[in-house]
Amino acid sequence: MxxxxxxxxxxxxxxxxxxxxxxxxxxxxxxxxxxNIEAIKDPAQVALIRSQIFNIDEYKYVIFVSKNAARLACEWLDECWPMLPIGINWIGIGQGTTQSLLAGGVPAIANPGHTSEALLDWLKPVKMRNEKVLIIRGLGGRPELGQQLQDRGAKVSYLSLYERRKxxxxxxxxxxxxxxxxxxxxxxxxxxxxxxxxxxxxxxxxxxxxxxxxxxxxxxxxxxxxxxxxxxxxxxxxxxxxxxxxxxxx
Incomplete structure (x- = not known):
């Protein structure tokens, strides 16, 4: 064919x-x-994004849920962090997301599998209690990942970089x-x-x-x-x- x-x-x-x-x-x-993926441009929201990026070194785990999250986050990290902070576990959900991070200079690892559910299964052995986790995503993303990490005792925050439109x-x-x-x-x-x-x-x-x-x-x-x-x-x-x-x- x-x-x-x-x-x-x-x-x-x-x-x-x-x-x-x-x-x-x-x-x-x-x-x-x-x-359609549209980067957030509202000045007030952009200021909040910049603040969270500057404080990204507070987190033990930073999880990127999509290639668009990875692509836009890399642009923000380039702007705010000439040298990336150390001690962070950068995790891409799926190989495509992780490859986008690696191409942008972020030393990310991919969980086995390609979904949020696979990531949760992979993180089971990890002691998540009281660990600070940042989930980078689009506005209105699925809540299951963050909720289940919170159920394990993690302290979860979100960073939304884009909107999805029909x-x-x-x-x-x-x-x-x-x-x-x-x-x-x-x-x-x-x-x-x-x-x-x-x-x-x-x-x-x-x-x-x-x-x-x-x-x-x-x-x-x-x-x-x-x-x-x-x-x-x-x-x-x-x-x-x-x-x-x-x-x-x-």
Whole structure:
């Protein structure tokens, strides 16, 4: 299926990078981001972010929940910390997030697995009681990770660097797209937005193979009526490419 058309729903700027990887595999990439990532720009909130970054050396663990969190945090760390503070455990959830941190000069490690649930399982042996933990994320992120760390006695704080918004598309956008053979979705929120647009403009998409990043999102996809949802066990390009090869028989 060298002419396999894959709909890439990841937000920018990662969408473009994923499209390039797809093309390298000999497939056809069709970009259609289902999330817009917007860095927080409100002056009062920016001042609070700067203050938290300057005080980041107070934390034993700093956890980044996404590539966007990693990318924006690296920009803030470059501005506020010419030399990174020592004694911090920098943790990226998933290989893609961790690679973004490493590329930005942050000596991060990745938990085995690629989800918040896998991270919690990995941290079980670690004595979290009274340890200060900072979770870097987008506004309104999932609360489960922080809540469960608090249940273990950790002192959890949050740093929100961006907002996630639903992009606006019109019927003509979908009319102009080529026929799609397979879909990549990399978060539950993107999946929800995709479902809204598919229900309105492309109901036939819901019979296509769709790759999801985790068991949790795969379950959501099935509940939303995606008949051929498959867990790729990761939101990174390598995991999605491997799952695509299985789907296409490449």
């Amino acid at each position: 060298s002419q396999c058309h894959i709909l890439i729903t990841r937000p920018q700027p990662e969408n473009q990078l994923s499209c390039e990887r797809v093309k390298q595999q000999g497939w056809q990439a069709v970009p259609l981001p289902m999330l 992009p606006t598309y019109y019927a003509q956008t979908f009319f102009m797209l080529p026929d799609i053979d397979l879909i990549w979705v990399t978060s539950g929120e993107s999946l929800t937005h995709l479902t809204d647009y598919a229900n309105a403009h492309k109901p036939e998409w819901k019979s296509l193979p769709i790759l999801t990043p985790s068991a949790r999102v795969n379950q959501i996809a099935q509940e939303l009526g995606w008949n051929k949802a498959t867990n790729a066990n990761g939101a990174d390009d390598n995991s999605l490419i491997k799952a695509t090869e299985i789907q296409t028989g490449k």
